[in-house]
Structures are given as structure tokens and as C-alpha cells.
Amino acid sequence: KRxxxxxxxxxxxxxxxxxxxxxKVPVHIAGTEKxxxxxxxxxxxxxxxxxxxxxxxxxxxxxxxxxxxxxxPIGGVAAFDAExxxxxxxxxxxxxxxxxxxVTSSLTWEELRPNLRELVDTLYSRIPAGxxxxxxxxxxxxxxSDLCHxxxxxxxxxxYAGQEDLARTExxxxxxxxxxxxxSREALERGRTxxxxxGSGNHYLExxxxxxGNVRDMDTAAVFGIERPNQIVVxxxxxxxxxxxxxxxDYLKLFTKISHAKYGISVNxxxxxxxxxxxxxxxxxxxxMCCAANMAFANRQIILHLLREVFSEVLGKxxxxxxxxxxxxxxxxxxxxxxxxxxxxxxxVLVHRKGATRALPPGSVDLPPEYRRTGxxxxxxxxxxxxxxxxxxxxxxxxxxFSSAHGSGRVMGRRQAKKQFSLDEIEKRxxxxxxxxxxxxxxxxxxxxxxxxxxxxxxxxxxxAAGLSAPVVKLVPVGNIKG
Ligand code: 5GP
Ligand code: MN
Ligand code: MN
Numbered sequence: 001k002r003x004x005x006x007x008x009x010x011x012x013x014x015x016x017x018x019x020x021x022x023x024k025v026p027v028h029i030a031g032t033e034k035x036x037x038x039x040x041x042x043x044x045x046x047x048x049x050x051x052x053x054x055x056x057x058x059x060x061x062x063x064x065x066x067x068x069x070x071x072x073p074i075g076g077v078a079a080f081d082a083e084x085x086x087x088x089x090x091x092x093x094x095x096x097x098x099x100x101x102x103v104t105s106s107l108t109w110e111e112l113r114p115n116l117r118e119l120v121d122t123l124y125s126r127i128p129a130g131x132x133x134x135x136x137x138x139x140x141x142x143x144x145s146d147l148c149h150x151x152x153x154x155x156x157x158x159x160y161a162g163q164e165d166l167a168r169t170e171x172x173x174x175x176x177x178x179x180x181x182x183x184s185r186e187a188l189e190r191g192r193t194x195x196x197x198x199g200s201g202n203h204y205l206e207x208x209x210x211x212x213g214n215v216r217d218m219d220t221a222a223v224f225g226i227e228r229p230n231q232i233v234v235x236x237x238x239x240x241x242x243x244x245x246x247x248x249x250d251y252l253k254l255f256t257k258i259s260h261a262k263y264g265i266s267v268n269x270x271x272x273x274x275x276x277x278x279x280x281x282x283x284x285x286x287x288x289m290c291c292a293a294n295m296a297f298a299n300r301q302i303i304l305h306l307l308r309e310v311f312s313e314v315l316g317k318x319x320x321x322x323x324x325x326x327x328x329x330x331x332x333x334x335x336x337x338x339x340x341x342x343x344x345x346x347x348x349v350l351v352h353r354k355g356a357t358r359a360l361p362p363g364s365v366d367l368p369p370e371y372r373r374t375g376x377x378x379x380x381x382x383x384x385x386x387x388x389x390x391x392x393x394x395x396x397x398x399x400x401x402f403s404s405a406h407g408s409g410r411v412m413g414r415r416q417a418k419k420q421f422s423l424d425e426i427e428k429r430x431x432x433x434x435x436x437x438x439x440x441x442x443x444x445x446x447x448x449x450x451x452x453x454x455x456x457x458x459x460x461x462x463x464x465a466a467g468l469s470a471p472v473v474k475l476v477p478v479g480n481i482k483g
Pocket of ligand 3: 237332
């Protein structure tokens with residue numbers, strides 16, 4: 001399935017349009033030889049199907065953490081002409097605006113260590129996690145509708161956010177095109193009880209340490225607020241829960257019915273069901289997607305609020321002393337209207353990023369002023385055992401529409417991981433490594449074990465070598481609540 005793959009650079013590979021009949025643009029895949037060798041064949045198949053979609057521009061991309069997904073591979077990036085291209089739910093993902101938030105603190109590991117267990121236990125009891133988890137805010141439909149239109153601004157209004165939190169969130173935590181009238185009743189009912197919840201499995205809130213030996217770029221780390229040896233940071237990962245999932249499901253069903261019948265679009269894979277972005281149905285999905293994006297921004301903001309409360313309570317320190325300042329919040333499952341140079345012309349395009357993080361370069365006016373010198377913080381998870389990374393956007397990222405990896409990516413499915421890894425061994429390892437984890441079920445530990453994921457350091461090497469982002473600091477886990 002990968003015959004025809006050409007190596008262009010040390011960490012960049014191409015599938016030319018001759019790879020598959022119907023491809024409109026070539027595919028670029030970022031990755032070291034090792035990562036490319038380990039990628040499932042489905043990635044090559046799926047991303048070349050993406051390259052065949054109507055209105056795709058320049059190149060379809062797959063990030064170094066790429067693996068098989070629904071329709072698009074996870075790690076897929078594709079830009080479509082805003083007038084002539086499509087919007088595809090499979091290019092955004094079921095968990096709309098799943099994203100990562102990174103928060104720094106004024107504490108060091110030495111200071112926090114005696115309280116770690118109590119802190120993790122209290123976070124676990126306060127932040128609902130698990131499959132059906134419902135939040136403390138049980139919103140009426142009218143309040144939830146406001147939240148969907150206002151995103152993190154709703155949280156500011158209600159006292160759950162500070163101005164700086166919003167300034168340091170992608171799109172300041174609100175996509176303006178949200179329109180609740182495009183959302184089904186069923187989705188609203190699922191969503192309104194889930195604000196302030198983590199979700200299951202791969203969603204997590206992790207206490208991490210920035211060890212001095214792991215800082216790759218001290219100046220940038222300092223601008224991001226990481227400047228003390230063994231400083232504690234908190235990274236969390238979650239999205240729009242059942243709300244986004246229902247919206248994706250609703251519109252996939254609609255697009256499956258109409259994309260060929262009404263718009264004459266043929267796709268290589270029914271999971272790529274789509275609609276013209278400019279058509280009423282495409283616009284409706286986009287506006288509903290923006291509602292889910294706003295729900296997710298609010299969700300992560302409420303979790304930050306709970307995090308601040310718990311830290312203060314357990315450590316007996318006020319907010320000024322815990323110093324939990326947001327570094328950044330960035331989504332990795334979205335479609336955004338952006339302006340990019342394609343074939344030398346500036347164009348309005350709809351960029352799909354599915355398991356890929358936007359990575360704005362230094363100088364971008366869309367960044368808060370304090371980050372214009374460094375580029376955008378790019379937050380990527382690794383695993384509960386191996387560590388995670390903070391990187392920064394670079395100007396070379398222009399060729400991938402300023403996109404970078406979002407994590408390490410799975411090596412195997414959950415079921416396989418459960419079969420392969422012994423829970424006793426994982427627990428022993430965690431004990432030895434001094435990583436304290438609370439999860440909604442013991443089985444999650446096997447599904448989420450370090451070896452179930454690719455080597456995060458290799459993904460970072462590939463991102464750097466391909467010129468998509470620059471490493472700043474590796475963050476190692478000490479405590480985690482897993483959905
Ligand atoms: P996804 O958005 O594709 O579901 O997952 C994002 C990434 O988060 C995964 O590719 C994986 O690398 C990372 N990840 C999953 N669970 C954990 C965890 O418990 N801790 C950390 N640090 N990263 C995780
Ligand atoms: Mn998610
Ligand atoms: Mn995610």
C-alpha cells in the first residue's frame with residue numbers, strides 16, 4: 001500500500017498524484033524513517049483518499065504521529081478552497097475541539113511532592129471523569145445555548161475565567177460562527193450536563209515536572225513561564241464530550257445521504273462523507289461544529305477553574321501563591337477558515353486539522369503579544385508513563401498550513417493493549433517511577449500504557465526535522481487523573 005512513497009528530506013515523504021487514481025494533489029507525510037516504517041498501511045490509503053476530495057489545495061498532510069482514524073487518518077491536515085471545497089466531519093473528528101491546555105505554577109516538585117497523593121485524589125473526586133460523567137454545572141437549555149455561542153467568554157462572565165486565560169486560548173476561546181439552531185435537540189440534551197467533565201480513556205489531567213535537563217530552549221521556556229528547575233505544570237486533554245460526538249454523528253448521516261445525490265460528490269471511502277462548504281448543509285455543519293468547539297473551550301476553562309480551587313484547598317495557598325497561569329490552550333480537532341499562500345496566491349481556505357495542532361510562527365498577529373517573539377506554544381501529549389512536550393511554532397511551518405503533531409499516536413488498539421499488557425506489571429512500573437494515577441477503571445491503565453503509544457521523542461525529532469515546530473521542553477508525569 002506504500003509503494004510509490006518517495007523520501008524528499010530526512011523527515012519528509014511524498015505520495016505523488018500517481019499513487020492513486022483520482023488524487024488531486026500530492027500527499028506529504030512528516031516522519032523519520034522509523035515512524036514511517038511503523039505507520040499502518042491505512043494511513044497511506046486514508047490520506048490519499050483525502051487528497052482526492054473536491055477543492056483540496058496544495059497538499060494533503062499527515063503529521064508524524066499519524067495513525068488510522070475515521071475517514072481521515074488521525075494526524076491528517078487538509079486545506080480546501082472556501083468557495084469550491086468541502087467540509088468533512090471525518091476530517092475534524094467525533095470529539096470536536098478535543099484539545100490540550102497547559103498551565104504553569106509557581107511550585108516546584110520538591111514543594112509539591114508531600115501533597116501529591118492528596119492533590120491527585122482531590123482532583124479525581126472533583127473533576128468528573130469516565131464515560132458517562134456529568135458535571136457540576138447542570139445547565140438549562142437556554143444557559144447552554146449562551147455557552148455554545150460564547151465559549152470561554154461565558155466562563156469569564158460567570159467568574160470561571162480570567163482575562164489572561166482567554167487571551168491565551170486559541171481564538172480567545174470562542175468561534176464566532178456558532179449557531180445553536182444548527183444543532184439537534186439530542187445533541188443539546190447530551191451536552192448540557194457535561195460541561196466541566198474530562199471524559200474517558202485517553203483524556204487526562206496530568207501533573208508534570210519540567211526537569212532542568214529536559215529544557216531544550218531556555219529563552220522560549222521562560223517566555224512561556226517555565227523558568228525554575230523542576231517547576232510543576234499541569235497539562236490536560238479533553239474536548240466536547242457527547243455533544244461534539246452527536247453533532248458529528250448527525251451531520252455524517254445527513255452528508256452520507258446528500259453528498260452524491262444532491263452535490264454529485266464521489267468519495268473513495270464513505271467515512272469521508274462531506275458537503276460543499278459554501279452549501280447550506282456545509283454551513284450548517286460548520287456552525288454546529290463551532291458550537292461544539294465553544295463547548296469544549298468552556299469545558300477546559302471550567303476544569304482550569306476546578307484545578308485552581310483544588311490546588312488552593314489542598315495546599316492551603318491562595319491563587320497568587322499557587323500561580324496557576326495558563327500557558328496556552330490549543331485544539332487538535334477542528335476546521336478553521338484561514339488565509340494561506342497556495343501556489344503563490346493568498347487564499348481563504350478551510351483548514352481541517354484532525355489530530356493535528358495549529359502552530360503559528362513568530363510574528364503572527366493571532367498570538368498574544370507576549371508570544372509574538374517565540375511563536376505559538378504547541379502542546380503535545382506523550383503518554384501517562386513516558387512524558388509529553390511543549391514546542392513552539394516556526395516560520396517553516398508555512399508548508400503544512402502551520403500545523404504540527406498533537407501527541408505520540410497509538411501503536412495498537414485498546415483491545416490489543418489490554419490483551420498484551422499485564423496490569424500488575426504496569427502498576428509495579430508506575431510505583432517504581434513514582435507516577436500516581438487515579439482512573440475510572442483499572443483496565444484503562446492497560447489501554448493507555450506507555451508502550452501502547454509511539455515514542456514521543458521520535459515524534460518531536462520528526463516535527464523538528466520537518467521544520468513544523470521547535471522543541472522547548474519535555475515534561476515528565478508525576479500524577480494523573482485518567483478518564
Ligand atoms: P488523541 O487526541 O488522539 O485522543 O490523543 C492525544 C495524545 O495524547 C495521544 O496521541 C497520546 O500521545 C497522548 N496521551 C494519551 N493519554 C495520555 C496521558 O495519560 N498522559 C499524557 N501525557 N499523554 C497522553
Ligand atoms: Mn478527545
Ligand atoms: Mn484529543
